[in-house]
Amino acid sequence: DAKTTQPPSMDCAEGRAANLPCNHSTISGNEYVYWYRQIHSQGPQYIIHGLKNNETNEMASLIITEDRKSSTLILPHATLRDTAVYYCIVPHSNTGKLIFGQGTTLQVKP
Amino acid sequence: GAVVSQHPSWVICKSGTSVKIECRSLDFQATTMFWYRQFPKQSLMLMATSNEGSKATYEQGVEKDKFLINHASLTLSTLTVTSAHPEDSSFYICSARDGRQTSYNSPLHFGNGTRLTVT
Numbered sequence: 001d002a003k004t005t006q007p008p009s010m011d012c013a014e015g016r017a018a019n020l021p022c023n024h025s026t027i028s029g030n031e032y033v034y035w036y037r038q039i040h041s042q043g044p045q046y047i048i049h050g051l052k053n054n055e056t057n058e059m060a061s062l063i064i065t066e067d068r069k070s071s072t073l074i075l076p077h078a079t080l081r082d083t084a085v086y087y088c089i090v091p092h093s094n095t096g097k098l099i100f101g102q103g104t105t106l107q108v109k110p
Numbered sequence: 111g112a113v114v115s116q117h118p119s120w121v122i123c124k125s126g127t128s129v130k131i132e133c134r135s136l137d138f139q140a141t142t143m144f145w146y147r148q149f150p151k152q153s154l155m156l157m158a159t160s161n162e163g164s165k166a167t168y169e170q171g172v173e174k175d176k177f178l179i180n181h182a183s184l185t186l187s188t189l190t191v192t193s194a195h196p197e198d199s200s201f202y203i204c205s206a207r208d209g210r211q212t213s214y215n216s217p218l219h220f221g222n223g224t225r226l227t228v229t
Binding site: 032034036038041042043044045046049051085087095096097098099100101102103 | 114116142144146153154155156159201203205207215216217218219220221222223225
């Protein structure tokens with residue numbers, strides 16, 4: 001099962017785009033990349049997921065490289081409420097369970 | 111969107127007592143639910159997979175007799191922390207996936223967690 005690597009922390013200015021990278025070099029052909037975030041003292045919130053095409057929804061965009069070994073989550077106009085821990089996860093292929101790493105702590109600053 | 115409701119949101123209990131936490135999928139059926147535990151400043155740790163109508167599958171190092179899981183219906187799973195001790199104090203979070211969708215292309219939806227404090 002593919003492991004992911006993320007930087008431990010990032011800062012972003014309010015109103016600017018936040019670009020959060022993730023490496024998943026061992027991902028296999030049918031495994032999706034999922035992004036979640038956890039705001040302090042709450043359950044994780046689903047953001048977006050993708051297989052190989054770029055994806056966009058009302059929350060964010062997901063850019064996946066052509067070789068699928070890495071991806072970037074983009075929050076186009078970060079607000080203070082986007083301050084959270086962001087997790088990039090590849091579910092276990094047999095069970096679908098999610099194993100959380102340490103994620104990236106995004107601090108949006110005024 | 112899919113909603114997972116967890117109850118209670120917080121509970122304080124005395125050492126040696128048992129505490130039950132409920133996890134409900136409100137607008138979808140979930141054949142599988144997952145239970146996590148999170149200590150302060152740490153990431154979520156998967157405890158067990160709860161399967162409707164069958165026994166739960168526990169992750170390595172998680173005591174099945176300590177953390178009893180029951181998944182009696184397609185919308186409800188419960189976690190009972192038995193004979194709780196202060197070291198069981200933690201943030202417990204459940205999650206569920208819409209059973210009509212494949213696990214590959216369907217997100218897990220999480221409850222808002224239960225903060226357990228054992229005194």
